[in-house]
Amino acid sequence: xxxxxQLATFLLAVYCCHxxxxxxxxYNILVFLPTETKSHFIGFKPLLETxxxxxxxxxxxxxxxxxxxxxxxxxxxxxxxxxxxxVNFLDKNAPMNLLPLxxxxxxxxxxxxxxxxxxxxxxDFVVGDRSSFDLVIVENFFHxxxxxxxxxxxxxxxxxxxxxxxxxxxxxQGNPYGTAYxxxxxxxxxxxxxxxxxxxxxxxxxxxxxxxxxxxxxxQRAIMNEHLVYAGHESRPDLETMLQNVSLTLVNSHPMxxxxxxxxxxxxxxxxxxxxxxxPLPEDLKAIMDxxxxxxxxxxxxxxxxxxxMPKETVSLLLSELAKLKQTVLWKWEDDQLPxxxxxxxxxxxFPQNDILGMYANTLKLNSGLPKSHPNCRLFITxxxxxxxxxxxxxxxxxxxxxxxxxxxxxxxxxxxxxxxxYVPYFELTAEAFGTKLQQLLQDP
Numbered sequence: 001x002x003x004x005x006q007l008a009t010f011l012l013a014v015y016c017c018h019x020x021x022x023x024x025x026x027y028n029i030l031v032f033l034p035t036e037t038k039s040h041f042i043g044f045k046p047l048l049e050t051x052x053x054x055x056x057x058x059x060x061x062x063x064x065x066x067x068x069x070x071x072x073x074x075x076x077x078x079x080x081x082x083x084x085x086x087v088n089f090l091d092k093n094a095p096m097n098l099l100p101l102x103x104x105x106x107x108x109x110x111x112x113x114x115x116x117x118x119x120x121x122x123x124d125f126v127v128g129d130r131s132s133f134d135l136v137i138v139e140n141f142f143h144x145x146x147x148x149x150x151x152x153x154x155x156x157x158x159x160x161x162x163x164x165x166x167x168x169x170x171x172x173q174g175n176p177y178g179t180a181y182x183x184x185x186x187x188x189x190x191x192x193x194x195x196x197x198x199x200x201x202x203x204x205x206x207x208x209x210x211x212x213x214x215x216x217x218x219x220q221r222a223i224m225n226e227h228l229v230y231a232g233h234e235s236r237p238d239l240e241t242m243l244q245n246v247s248l249t250l251v252n253s254h255p256m257x258x259x260x261x262x263x264x265x266x267x268x269x270x271x272x273x274x275x276x277x278x279x280p281l282p283e284d285l286k287a288i289m290d291x292x293x294x295x296x297x298x299x300x301x302x303x304x305x306x307x308x309x310m311p312k313e314t315v316s317l318l319l320s321e322l323a324k325l326k327q328t329v330l331w332k333w334e335d336d337q338l339p340x341x342x343x344x345x346x347x348x349x350x351f352p353q354n355d356i357l358g359m360y361a362n363t364l365k366l367n368s369g370l371p372k373s374h375p376n377c378r379l380f381i382t383x384x385x386x387x388x389x390x391x392x393x394x395x396x397x398x399x400x401x402x403x404x405x406x407x408x409x410x411x412x413x414x415x416x417x418x419x420x421x422x423y424v425p426y427f428e429l430t431a432e433a434f435g436t437k438l439q440q441l442l443q444d445p
Contacts, residue, residue, distance in 0.1 A: 026055045026072065027134040032149055033062040033160075034078045034116040039303050040141060040162040043252050043387050046273045059133070061125055078121050089305050089405045092427050096405050101186045102168065102208035109142025110219040116143070117227040126152075126228055140169060140249075144217065145224035147243055151236040156247040163386065163407050164253040165267060167205045168212050172243035176262045179205045183259070185407045190414050191259045257389055257414055274387060275394040278358025285330075288346060289356070292328040295378035298356045300332035302383045305404050308335040314429065319345065321435040327378055327442070330356065353388070357395040379441050384408035384423065389415055398445040400437055402426050 031048055033041060041064045052058045052070045060066065061076040088094050096104055116122060126149075133153045138146035140159045150157035161169060164185040170177045179202040183190050187204075189197045221239050236242070247266065254271040263269070281289065289296050299322075301307050307315075315338070322329050323342035331338075333347035341347065356377055377397060382388045384403040389411055392399050399421035401412035415421035422437045 030133045031137045158248045278355045294326040299381040384412035
């Protein structure tokens with residue numbers, strides 16, 4: 001080939017490539033998660049860390065930080081307030097346990113949102129920050145007004161949804177919601193539904209939609225107009241319009257724990273990104289698990305419900321049944337002591353849940369020279385939170401779920417219907433039900 005033609009071809013290629021957009025440049029991303037819901041943060045934390053690792057400049061407004069010091073990362077620390085919501089989840093007569101979630105949202109949602117935006121660090125950031133961002137990421141856990149930050153910075157908005165899509169959120173982005181075949185994420189039934197359940201599901205979805213529009217959204221607008229005030233806020237569209245313009249919704253759900261459901265392209269299910277192989281255990285805990293001849297049962301009700309707040313009679317009921325077991329029980333118990341503790345029950349304020357549920361390596365060696373691993377955790381007693389369910393599925397552990405509030409009952413029923421868990425509602429807990437299902441799972445997991 002003529003060298004002149006080769007040179008001309010090369011120069012043409014260089015010119016064409018020069019005209020292409022540069023998609024490798026780092027972006028400036030604001031992640032606005034000022035509320036004190038740690039489990040929600042944990043669920044999406046790997047996404048945020050990956051953005052930083054890949055070179056993007058991430059500014060995180062949150063009470064919680066990323067795992068390790070990272071370049072291109074700025075943390076705006078938000079103050080932590082004790083007793084944000086004075087709710088006793090373990091009280092059967094508390095409004096949280098008597099009313100549908102969409103009714104509870106009328107006061108709990110605005111209260112949590114107002115608490116978050118009324119903190120000095122958040123106020124100072126919203127009013128005083130003059131940075132330039134390419135993208136804003138917010139959580140929509142009854143925090144619709146956070147979407148206004150997209151207007152402040154003139155950027156697209158990505159919303160994080162910590163549970164399955166529902167009418168409250170779906171209505172703004174036109175995401176279809178099939179009430180005949182998709183049970184609400186707080187319903188105490190799953191698909192396939194009876195006619196009565198489908199009718200109840202449809203009425204609840206319709207009622208929820210209009211309660212949100214008529215009674216809930218005005219409160220979100222009021223919070224936005226009072227607290228999220230910045231230079232140029234006068235020109236922002238109404239809240240509903242900004243919600244309709246959300247570019248992407250990342251849904252903390254997954255087909256393995258939820259029914260098949262229609263999603264528009266801007267709704268993406270991402271649950272499970274927090275899962276990871278088990279790491280090494282602390283020496284004292286490793287010794288307990290290595291010496292447990294019949295295995296270990298791990299018991300945790302999550303980060304919101306405190307086992308230590310349970311009534312004494314409920315604690316006695318649980319301990320009496322656990323004492324009958326051959327297995328060692330590791331119980332996440334938030335107080336310093338638990339009276340009348342059986343010999344096979346160990347309590348601590350915190351356990352490395354992922355490392356207990358997963359396989360961990362001891363010092364024995366296989367012929368290959370690799371560490372021999374053994375799954376010494378026989379059973380997981382959980383509250384039915386979505387992160388815990390997915391973590392247990394990832395590590396292949398059977399579960400006994402004791403749901404308390406919110407989506408926990410629905411998650412637990414869904415898990416039982418799919419064959420990887422049994423459940424006993426907390427407010428229906430009896431020694432017989434608890435003990436029978438424990439034995440069933442231990443003998444035929």
